[in-house]
Amino acid sequence: MSRFGRTDLPEEQAVAMRKAVRIEIFTICYTTVTIGVVALVLGNSQAMKTAWVEDILSLTPQVAFLVALIFVRRRPTKAHPFGLHRAMSVGHLVAGVALFVVGTTLAWEAISGFLRGDHPTIGTVVLFGSSVWLGWVMIAVMAVIAIGPPFYGRYKLKLAKPLHNKLLYADADMAKADWQTNAASIVGVLGIGVGLWWLDAAAALFISVGIIWDGLRNMKTATLGLLDKRAATYDEKSVHPLIAEVASTLRALPWVADAAVRMRDLGQVFHVEAFVVPTDPRTPVEAYEAASRAVAELDWKVEDVEVIPVSVLPVEADRGVPDDGEPHADGSDDADATGAARGGGGR
Amino acid sequence: MRRRARLVAGVAVISLAAGLGGCGLQIPADPNGTLDRATGAELRVGASPDASLIEVRGDDVSGVLAEVVEAFAASIDATVEWTVGGEEQLVTGLEEGELDLVVGGITDETPWLDRAGVSRGYPEMPGANGRTIVMLVPLGENRFLSTLETFLDEELG
Numbered sequence: 267m268s269r270f271g272r273t274d275l276p277e278e279q280a281v282a283m284r285k286a287v288r289i290e291i292f293t294i295c296y297t298t299v300t301i302g303v304v305a306l307v308l309g310n311s312q313a314m315k316t317a318w319v320e321d322i323l324s325l326t327p328q329v330a331f332l333v334a335l336i337f338v339r340r341r342p343t344k345a346h347p348f349g350l351h352r353a354m355s356v357g358h359l360v361a362g363v364a365l366f367v368v369g370t371t372l373a374w375e376a377i378s379g380f381l382r383g384d385h386p387t388i389g390t391v392v393l394f395g396s397s398v399w400l401g402w403v404m405i406a407v408m409a410v411i412a413i414g415p416p417f418y419g420r421y422k423l424k425l426a427k428p429l430h431n432k433l434l435y436a437d438a439d440m441a442k443a444d445w446q447t448n449a450a451s452i453v454g455v456l457g458i459g460v461g462l463w464w465l466d467a468a469a470a471l472f473i474s475v476g477i478i479w480d481g482l483r484n485m486k487t488a489t490l491g492l493l494d495k496r497a498a499t500y501d502e503k504s505v506h507p508l509i510a511e512v513a514s515t516l517r518a519l520p521w522v523a524d525a526a527v528r529m530r531d532l533g534q535v536f537h538v539e540a541f542v543v544p545t546d547p548r549t550p551v552e553a554y555e556a557a558s559r560a561v562a563e564l565d566w567k568v569e570d571v572e573v574i575p576v577s578v579l580p581v582e583a584d585r586g587v588p589d590d591g592e593p594h595a596d597g598s599d600d601a602d603a604t605g606a607a608r609g610g611g612g613r
Numbered sequence: 614m615r616r617r618a619r620l621v622a623g624v625a626v627i628s629l630a631a632g633l634g635g636c637g638l639q640i641p642a643d644p645n646g647t648l649d650r651a652t653g654a655e656l657r658v659g660a661s662p663d664a665s666l667i668e669v670r671g672d673d674v675s676g677v678l679a680e681v682v683e684a685f686a687a688s689i690d691a692t693v694e695w696t697v698g699g700e701e702q703l704v705t706g707l708e709e710g711e712l713d714l715v716v717g718g719i720t721d722e723t724p725w726l727d728r729a730g731v732s733r734g735y736p737e738m739p740g741a742n743g744r745t746i747v748m749l750v751p752l753g754e755n756r757f758l759s760t761l762e763t764f765l766d767e768e769l770g
Contacts, residue, residue: 385644385753387730390762397763399641399755461642463753 270339270351273535273569278428286425286434287335290328293418293441297325300411307404310386312379313454313469314404316372317447320477324444326364327437327484330357334433338534348570354533358433358488366481369474376470385463388455401455408455412448415441430500430567431534432491436484447473496584497529497536508536508568510586512561516542516573519557521549526583529568538571541583549575641755647713648689648757656691658682659703661717665740669697677740678716685764704728707751714761715749725749730758737769 275283304318337353340346388404390397419441426435450469457465487502497506509529516525521544528539540561542554558573579585643649651657662669666678674695686693696703696712704725706712719725721734730752734745748765750758 385751387750387753387758388641388755389730389733389758390766391733392766397759397766399759401641401755456640458753458755459640459642460638461644461755463644 270535273566276566279566282425282428286422286429286431287332289418289421289425290331290437293437294325294328296414296418297321297328300414303407303411307400307407309388309400309404311388311401311404311451311455311458311466312376312384312386313451313466313473314408316376316470316473316477317408317451319368319372320447320473323365323368323477324440326361327358327433327440330361331431331433331437333357334533348532348537349535351532351534352492354431354433355488355491358436358484358533359492361433361436362481362484362486362488364481365477366485369477369479369481372474373471373478376467376474379470380464380467383463384467386458386466388458399459401459404455405452408448408452412445415444419444426500429534432487432500432502433533435500436480436487440480443476447476491531491533494530497531505584506531506536508565509584511564512538512540512568513584513586515561515564516540516557519553519560521545521553522557524579524585526579526585528580528583535567535569538568539583540571540573541576541579542573543577543579544575547575639756641759643754643756645710645751645754647751647754648760651686651689651691651713651757653690654692655694656682656686656689657694657696657711657713658686659696659698659706659712659715659717661698661700661703661715661719663718665742666718666738666746667716677738678746681738681765681768682714682716684768685761688764689760700725704749707749710751713751713754713757718744719747719749721745721747723747723749728752730754732758732762732765735765735769 301318301321304314304321308314308318331354334353334357337350340350342349388399388401391400391403392398393403419438422434422438422441426432426438450472454466454469457463457469497509498504499506506529509527512527512529513525516522519542523543523545525540525542527541530537538561540557542557544553554573554575558571561571561573562569660667660669660674660679663676663678665676667674667676668679672695674697683693696706698706700715700717700719703712703715703717707715707729715729721731723731725731729749732748732750734747735741736743736745738744738746748761750761
């Protein structure tokens with residue numbers, strides 16, 4: 267469990283990973299039960315049908331995560347020299363496309379149902395010997411199963427950060443917003459109840475737009491990662507502070523005049539190309555190897571590090587200095603200080 | 614912020630339900646008011662003849678299913694006005710608002726799902742010969758359907 271390609275996970279990450287696997291398996295079990303229960307009370311409500319399909323779709327990130335994990339943990343080989351870390355991004359992309367396509371279909375069903383003027387028909391069921399309107403049962407079921415996702419969503423969110431896992435983060439984010447789906451389907455069924463038949467279609471449309479939105483966001487994050495976007499934090503909100511940390515670690519070495527970094531996110535760990543301008547062109551190879559090890563020691567996510575001597579830094583490489591380009595993540599000053607200290611004492 | 618939104622949503626649902634109950638608004642309701650219109654007046658029923666369930670002689674409709682329908686009409690103080698025809702013609706009558714209910718040898722395998730509201734199945738219907746008999750109502754007339762099913766549960770259960 268603690269091995270990640272060529273990376274050995276530190277204790278904190280190893281524990282978080284074990285917890286993540288457990289919670290993903292738990293989520294799959296929980297969702298399977300809710301899918302079964304909702305199927306029993308589905309009826310003719312389009313909102314209920316849409317919420318049900320969303321429930322089924324919500325399994326994809328968890329399955330993708332667990333399947334990708336099998337590959338991600340393999341060591342790099344000659345055939346796969348960078349390891350199989352991209353499996354996580356591929357799973358992420360597949361989940362995004364699935365959400366988008368199915369969301370679009372559901373939105374179309376909701377709109378066309380509304381245009382046809384479909385009046386959803388919901389009758390009764392016999393419950394404990396008396397006839398009860400099925401709508402009440404639907405509302406009760408949707409209210410009860412809305413309880414789980416916000417809790418495990420929050421839990422996953424806490425694990426996504428130390429693991430730097432965007433798939434887990436996306437999964438957690440969707441779970442946190444899941445109650446909206448249940449609330450919308452309850453509104454739809456209540457609408458049918460009071461005779462506002464179109465409220466069902468409106469609720470179904472609301473839910474499907476949410477699914478499409480999730481799909482688009484996931485496709486975007488996964489695609490940008492696969493296109494080797496500069497490494498960002500797990501929530502995609504800012505440039506990853508490690509870029510500045512690596513650059514300043516190298517600059518702090520006495521034989522380095524200047525340094526810049528190309529860092530890409532392989533889905534869970536980073537691949538780092540560090541360009542250095544040596545003060546003396548005759549700098550021995552051992553110095554570069556030591557610099558590479560010093561960078562690798564900065565963080566468990568950077569293990570695959572190449573230090574490349576150049577006379578002029580490539581323009582697209584990031585020097586990790588705030589006024590160099592876009593603003594960097596908060597705390598990069600802090601990172602600089604620790605980076606310099608560790609860099610100075612590099613092996 | 615999220616927590617507050619959830620609280621607001623919860624309060625909204627509860628107060629909506631309580632408010633609706635308080636105003637005497639009934640759930641489920643009929644968007645087109647089928648039950649209200651038929652109560653104390655006439656129930657327009659389409660009959661599709663069936664060997665063991667519905668017999669048609671001239672203007673007279675009889676048989677087990679006809680008796681059940683007459684009893685249901687009586688329970689809402691309505692009198693039955695029969696229309697006899699083929700299933701498709703009767704289903705079109707439901708869609709166009711000319712009929713309130715269609716009965717006959719229609720089972721839970723009925724292909725009219727998209728064009729009519731289908732009641733629960735009643736395998737206990739005498740003369741059904743093992744078939745699970747359903748009745749058809751206008752789409753989305755949920756109060757009427759629920760009232761009918763509740764009656765059938767008591768009558769046949």
